[in-house]
Amino acid sequence: METTKPLLETQQLELAYGAFKAVNGVNLCIKPGTIHTVIGPNGAGKTSLFHCLTGERRPTSGRILLQGEDITRQPAHGRVALGMARSFQITSLFQELSVLENLRLAAQGVDGWRALNFWQRLNARQQHIQTANEILERLGLSDRAAIPAGELSHGQQRILEVGMAICARPRLLLLDEPTSGMGIDDIPAMTRLIGELGKDHSILLIEHNMSIVMSISDIITVMNRGQVLVEGAPETVRQDQRVREAYLGEAA
Ligand SMILES: Nc1ncnc2c1ncn2[C@@H]1O[C@H](COP(=O)(O)OP(=O)(O)OP(=O)(O)O)[C@@H](O)[C@H]1O
């Protein structure tokens, strides 16, 4: 395993807001085929790191490499084209359109200008519908296919967002707190989905719910005050005294 080339790597990544370094020298290494979770107390810098990875924020210094290629200066849409997908915000779901139609549009968006001529378009449309149906099944939403997305429960909408992200068939799926705001009833479905997707995707997950984190992560990076505190397998992290202290510090 040690020789596996990283899928995504950060080198001394730093993001400052004024004089304050929210991300302060982070070296992250995401191996292909893993669910790599970043945890840490509130304000640790997880979302700031996430924004650097997606391209929403330009790091103040350091580098980001995707399969060895420097993407530090790639804008967000360029990273999507290179195979990095993040889940959409609920606000980007088409509330009036059916669940299936939302997925079909996401699949179509991936192709974009590629389907230029009419015959290709017709052919591509079939493929988009097929992709949408496959993903629908993976999401466990097949029985909701024809319902307007706006009529799904909040949790199901979040699951649909993840589905729209994987329509792009990404090499790396980036998820920042996919369960936030979800009712307790929907959490097992999301947990199962991420675990399932982890079988054929590489996933970078930020998540607060420890039972989810511990059950599906291959590797966990613990951040605190903008830096990596500890990294390792769930069991190692669970038992680490420094991790406990970081969380206790938050509670105190
Ligand atoms: N736009 C901003 N301007 C200034 N400071 C910011 C900005 N965004 C975040 N911060 C600060 O940077 C630090 C890290 O914030 P960040 O949102 O990355 O933490 P987090 O680990 O995602 O926390 P949470 O678990 O609460 O989501 C916090 O102290 C926060 O107040």
Ligand SMILES: [Mg+2]
């Ligand atoms: Mg956050």
